[in-house]
Amino acid sequence: MSKTLLRFVGLGFSFFLVACAPTVIPAGDPVGSVKITQNAFIASDGESLPLQHWGPVGDPDAVILGLHGFGDYANAFDEAGTTLASDNIALFAYDQRGFGRTATRPFWSGIQSLVNDAADMLVTLRTQYPGRPVYLMGDSMGGAVAIVTAASRPWWMDGVILVAPAVWNRDMMPWYQTAPLSVISHSLPWLPLSGQGLDIWPSDNIEMLRRLSRDPHMMKSARVDMVAGLADLMDLAHQRAGEIDIPTLLLSGEQDQVIPPEATGAIAKDIRASNPDRSVVCLFPDGYHMLLRDLNGPTVIGDIRRWIKGGAAARDFSCTLN
Incomplete structure (x- = not known):
């Protein structure tokens, strides 16, 4: 373990007895019906979550609800939404609580609040587009929310699309990462964490990464209790x-x-085992974490389109089917 990490662990234990608990700002009690306006998704507690939309409003062939990743916001689906619109597929995405342009940024809202918002939005889209298939698509952290939503409320969607889902659970992490996180999230919940200095590339699309670095709606760092909530x-x-x-x-x-890859491979194995006839696992040899915005993003989006349109044989996919 590095000296820096040892200092963090020691600091966490020193403050443990006098510190506050992690801050969570969950959704409030229901005060009205959920609804969609031109620029917002109004949740059941009256919270206004900024909304973006791509594609036809009147009569789409299919509808997708997109859930963005950690630190991101609804605009994460701009490339996908723009491309899918040309195939008469509508895509809606809102800023999840605690992220982007929401009033509760930068606080974690809790798993239940994130899942309830997704389910409520799916119900609203089903009502607005009767007879049209509605899909839930989650990217990274949004993929984790999508998994829990699909497992607990499958009747509100016709299918689920998981794009590089965040499924690296604690059992697969080394102890020197989970122990400090557990301690510090309860001792110094306000401590900001950032990925600066890490030799990790989320995408090969460097110009896109530069744009995101200048985007004020992107989170450049996060409170440690948000990271604990993600875990x-x-x-x-x-x-x-x-x-x-x-x-x-x-x-x-x-x-x-x-x-x-072993974390994603583990859930792929579980999904195939429980749902062998209705699951497709797509691997992209050149794909990074930000699949929809990588240089190969148009190819990934094309496979999503083919899957939604249905009838695609194995040879029609650009990815390696696993």
């Missing part, structure tokens, strides 16, 4: 992946430096 979410998603029994498309990149 809880990844644990639960890893546990529940094998319970999904609806059509599932899992996409991952072999160059992913954020979520270890």
Whole structure:
């Protein structure tokens, strides 16, 4: 263990007895019906979550709800939404609580709040587009939320698309990463963490990464209690992946430096075992973590389109089917 990490662990234990608990700002009690406006998803507690939309409003062939990743916001689906719109597929995405342009940024809202928001939005889209298939697509952290939502409320969607889902659970992490996180999240919950200095590349699209670095709606660092909340979410998603029994498309990149391949491979095995006839696992040899925005992003989005349109044979996919 490094000297720096040892100092963090010691600091955490020193403050443990006098510190506050992690801050969680969950959704409030329901005060009205959920609804969609031009620029917002109004949740059941009245919270306004910024909303973006791509594609036809009136009569789409299919509808997708996109859930963005940790530190990101709804604009994560701009490339996918723009491309899918040309095939008459509508994509909606909102800023999840605690992220992007929401009022509760930068505080964790809790797993239940994230899942309830996704389920409520799916219900709203089903009501707005009767007779049209509705899919849930989760990217990274959003993929973990999508797993829990699909496992617990499958009746609100016709299928789930998992894009590099965040499923690196604590059981697969070395102790020197989980122990400090557990201690510090209860001792110094306000301590910001950032990925600066780490030799990790989330994408091969350097120009896109530069744009994101200048985007004020992207989180450049996160409170440690948010990271602990993400770890809880990844644990639960890893546990529940094998319970999904609806059509599932899992996409991952072999160059992913954020979520270890063995973590994604473990849930792929669970999904195939529990749902062998309705699951597709897609591997992209040149894919990084930000699959939809990598240089190979258009190819990934093309496979998503083919899967949604249905009838695609194995030879039609650009990825390696596993």
